[in-house]
Amino acid sequence: SQQGEEDPQALSIQEGENATMNCSYKTSINNLQWYRQNSGRGLVHLILIRSNEREKHSGRLRVTLDTSKKSSSLLITASRAADTASYFCATDGGSGNTGKLIFGQGTTLQVKP
Amino acid sequence: NAGVMQNPRHLVRRRGQEARLRCSPMKGHSHVYWYRQLPEEGLKFMVYLQKENIIDESGMPKERFSAEFPKEGPSILRIQQVVRGDSAAYFCASSPFLSGQGYEQYFGPGTRLTVT
Numbered sequence: 001s002q003q004g005e006e007d008p009q010a011l012s013i014q015e016g017e018n019a020t021m022n023c024s025y026k027t028s029i030n031n032l033q034w035y036r037q038n039s040g041r042g043l044v045h046l047i048l049i050r051s052n053e054r055e056k057h058s059g060r061l062r063v064t065l066d067t068s069k070k071s072s073s074l075l076i077t078a079s080r081a082a083d084t085a086s087y088f089c090a091t092d093g094g095s096g097n098t099g100k101l102i103f104g105q106g107t108t109l110q111v112k113p
Numbered sequence: 114n115a116g117v118m119q120n121p122r123h124l125v126r127r128r129g130q131e132a133r134l135r136c137s138p139m140k141g142h143s144h145v146y147w148y149r150q151l152p153e154e155g156l157k158f159m160v161y162l163q164k165e166n167i168i169d170e171s172g173m174p175k176e177r178f179s180a181e182f183p184k185e186g187p188s189i190l191r192i193q194q195v196v197r198g199d200s201a202a203y204f205c206a207s208s209p210f211l212s213g214q215g216y217e218q219y220f221g222p223g224t225r226l227t228v229t
Contacts, residue, residue, distance in 0.1 A: 033217060042204060043156070043220040088155055098169035099208065100146060101218060103155035 006089060006104040014112050019076040021107040023089035024069075030092050032065060033101070034074050037086045046074075046087075081113045115140070117207050117221035118187075125227045132192040132199070134224045138207030145188045146218060147180060150202040162188060195228045202226075 007022045025032070031050045035043040049056045049065045049072065056063045062075040076083055086108050090101040118137040126132050138145050143163055148156040158172040162182035173180065177195075182188040192199055202225050206218035 042222040100158040105155045
C-alpha cells in the first residue's frame with residue numbers, strides 16, 4: 001500500500017512564519033527524500049536523509065527523521081511567498097527495493113505575502 | 114549539463130488513439146523511472162528501466178501500457194487505446210545509481226496527457 005502520508009494536507013501561513021510538514025511511512029527505509037512541486041511543474045529535489053541520520057539542514061530547510069516512529073518532518077523557516085508549492089516526501093521502501101520511490105499525497109503550502 | 118528532458122510537454126489524444134511519451138535522462142544516468150500523477154494526488158511509480166532492460170514494472174497496468182529504454186535514444190512510455198482515465202501527468206526521473214543506495218532521482222518537467 002502507498003506509504004509516505006503527509007500531514008497536514010494543506011497549510012496556509014503568512015510570509016516570515018515557519019512551516020512544518022510531517023510525513024509517516026510504513027515499511028523500513030534506506031533513505032527518505034523531500035521534493036517540492038510548483039503548480040503544474042515537475043518535482044524539485046530538496047533534501048535526502050539516510051536512515052542512520054536524525055537531522056539534516058539545507059539553507060532554510062530542516063529535516064528530521066525518527067525511524068522508531070517511522071516519521072519525518074520538514075521545517076521551512078522564515079517562509080517566503082516563493083515557497084508556495086506542494087511538498088512531497090518519498091521513501092525507497094528499504095532493502096530489496098528496486099529503487100522506486102513511494103510518494104505520499106503531499107502537503108499544499110500557501111505563503112501569503 | 115542538461116536536466117531530464119521530456120517531450121511532448123502536453124499531449125492531447127482522442128479515446129482509442131496511442132500516446133507515446135519520451136524521456137531523455139541526464140547525461141551519464143543509466144536508470145530511468147516513470148511515475149504517474151493524477152490530479153490532486155501524489156506520484157505513483159509505474160516502471161523502472163535500465164538500458165535495454167525492464168527491472169521493475171510492478172506499477173504498470175497489465176494492459177495497454179508498455180515501456181522501453183533502448184541502447185540508443187530516449188526511454189519511451191507507450192499507452193495504446195487511451196481512455197479518459199489515462200489523463201494525468203507522466204513524469205520521468207533518472208538516477209546515476211540505484212536510488213535505494215541513497216542517490217536522489219532527478220525529475221523531468223512531465224508530460225501532461227489529456228484524453229478527449
